Each structure stands twice: as structure tokens, then as C-alpha cells.
Amino acid sequence: MASQHQPCVLVVEDESAQREVLKYNLEAEGFDVVLAENGDEALLLFEEEQPDLVLLDWMLPNVSGLEICRRIKADPGKRQIPIIMLSARSEEVDRVRRLETGADDYMVKPYSVVELMARLRTQLRRTRPSSMGERMSFSDIILDSAEHRVFRAGQSLHLGPTEFRLLSTLMEKPGRVWTREQLLDRVWGRDVYVDTRTIDVHVGRLRKALMINGGDNPVRTVRGAGYALG
Template identity: 55%
Template sequence: MADNQTILVVEDEAALLTLLRYNLEKAGFRVEEAADGPEALMRVAETKPDLVLLDWMLPALSGLEVCRQLRRRPETRDLPIIMVTARAEDADSVRALDTGADDHIAKPFAVEALLARIRALLRRTGAPAAKGALTWRDIAMDREAHRVTRAGRTLQLGPTEYRLLEFFLTHPGRVFSREQLLDAVWGRDIHVELRTVDVHIRRLRKAVNADGEADVIRTVRSAGYALDVET
């Protein structure tokens, strides 16, 4: 799977960068490097990587700001990003996901755990697109064009939010637990914290629900979430 796939590693710690390059290349990936935020943005434009492994603490421009800027640009809005944080604290992980990262991993980490996250994210974003359109109420998803609208308004969704909405659209009205959503959207072969689901649900709500529109993501206390509207 890794053949010809390029990972941009944005890391200012030389020893860690060397370790990551060695292990990623051993796993079959092509590796590009950047040592600070501005260089990362330049390298993304130049190399068009398949995934960015982005350190939070960078000189000149933080990883969070790099992530924000990449998400604002149409050409990199769907670029898979894994944020590397310095501490395994809830606030750090939630902030990384809120900024637009698809996943996060805290230092120090096992290389095999990182490789598993990379492969899982690439599988999610690189899987062949399902055919046909999905509609529910005023939401329409064109899966061939990878375009979603609500009441004619184009929705800007990250890759994980897109897959979440696609899953909900295929099962409208049904309540899914966080564990079920993790299995369906993230996959069974990788550990992701349950709070990750809540962060992405919040991002999906923000993208789908404009001012004055009904909230179409219903929270069911102690049960999970559903594509539904309170009546």
C-alpha cells in the first residue's frame, strides 16, 4: 500500500526526524522533510504529499497554525494530517482535532503505533469512492464528485467528517454508539480514544448546521449519535 505514497514529516528535532525517516522508508513510504512551519507550507505546495506528520511545537509557525492554513486552502482541505503533540493530555488532543487534524499521537510514541495510525488514515482517505448519491431532508451527497450540499449550500467537510456524514446518511434515524462509529469510520484495527468521536461530531455539526437551520445531528444521552432532528 505504501508504494509511491509520500509522507511529509514536519519536525525540528533532528534525531527524531532521522528515526522517522528510517522507519517510514523501511515501511515503504517516500519521505519529505520540513523543519519549521513556513517550510512545511512550502513543501506541501511543492511535493503534494499523501499525508503530513505535523509536530505541534515548531519554530516560526506552530503546527496548529500550519494545520489551520492547510485547512483554509481548497487544494489541501482534505489532506490527511496527523498532529504530534508533546503531552498526552485531553486538552492538547482536543485542540489538535479542533484545529483540523485527522488524528493525533503524543510523544513519546512507539513507531509501530504511529505506522498503524498512518496506514489506517491512508486507508480511510484513499479508499475507492462509493458510487451514487445520498440524500436526506435537505442534505445531498454526490459521492462521485465528493460534494455535499445542504439546501443548495456547499458544505466544507474534512475527510473524517465526510465519512461520518456518509455513514449517517446510509443509516438515517439510527442511533450509533461512539464505539460503533469508531469501528465504522476509523476501523477496528486501530485504537482511537472515544473523545475523538465527540470532537469530529462537533466539527461536523459546525459544518452542516448554518444559523437558523435545525441541528441534524442528534445526541442521545448515554447512547450515542444519530442523523435525526428533535421533534
């Protein structure tokens, strides 16, 4: 069974050498990487791949990095995805314009790869804490992704690997309704074929595990939509 997929980073850079350097370093850090060399391709891949973070070059042919950033941040369903802008220009005016586009961070070329990775992890820690080995809590449930352990009301619970990935996904955004397709992507991986009914089976197992010592059912079924925590 596929492990919970690694965070996917969309790299938008028109210089092939820079693209390859970023790809090499990101893959070495364990990230999935998708490459785009211009704005049109970036917007297409953004919709297809639904990356967890975008590394976006400022100066691109045709559609500029600024415009891509604006379009992504204008979409309520997508604006939470972090964007780190890469620019060769460090003038103050650029920083002001960046704030208007809604980019989450900004790095001036040439940048330190170590610093870039640190900034990237900071953004992902905010949006995908479980992938960064963070400890998460919701109500009386604690999930420790580094140690792969779950507790409820202080008692250790036994969860299978799929149920653990399901819970960690739901705990990243309590209250958010995840569709079955989104859960398939996140829990099983993009390249694995699984019937959506399989999700219902695993959600049932997760509920049973969470309620084994009593307590209410924290996983809510949203008819016609999917599942949410709380």
C-alpha cells in the same frame, strides 16, 4: 515505466534525530518521505510536493504546528489530506485545541512506531485506498489492487499496467475531476517526463477496455479540466 507512486508523507519535525527515525521507518514501510524542520519550510514543501499525509510536530520554531494545521485545513482543495499531530503534551486542553485545528489524529511522544504506522495506514486507507491494497468498486466495476484484477459486470477485464493505475486513481474519488498534471503525478510518478497527450491515449485505451463487453463509458472528459469517473 514507473509504478504508481507510493504515498508521500511530509514529516515536519524540528529535532533532527526524530526526523531521521521517522524517515527510516517510513521508507522501510515503502513510503516516499519529504522532510521539513520548521513551519515555513513545511508550508513551502506542502505546496510543492502535495503529499498524501502530513506528520506534524506540535512545537515548531516560528510557525507552530497548530498554525500549519489550521492553514492546510482552511484550504478546501487541501483539507482532505490527513494530518497526524505529534506532541509531547497530553493535557486535555491540547486535545480540545487539536479538534479546533482539524487534525485527523493525534499521538503523544514517546509513541510506538508500530502504532504510528498503523494509524498512518488507517488515514491513507480512507484517502488513498488503492495504495493500501484495498478492493474498490464503482457502479458495476470492481478493482482489486492486491490481486491486480478488474471486473465489470462480473467479467474479468484485461488492463495494461498504466490503464490499471489510471483506473485505480479515478476510482479513489468517483466524481472528482483530475487534471492531466495530477494524473501524471499519480500514475507516472513525479520524476518522469510524459507529454500530457499521452494521458489522452491511455484514457482512450482504458475506456476501450472497460467497454469491451458493452456497457456505457464511465470515464468523463471535462473540457479544459481533465477526467472524472462517473
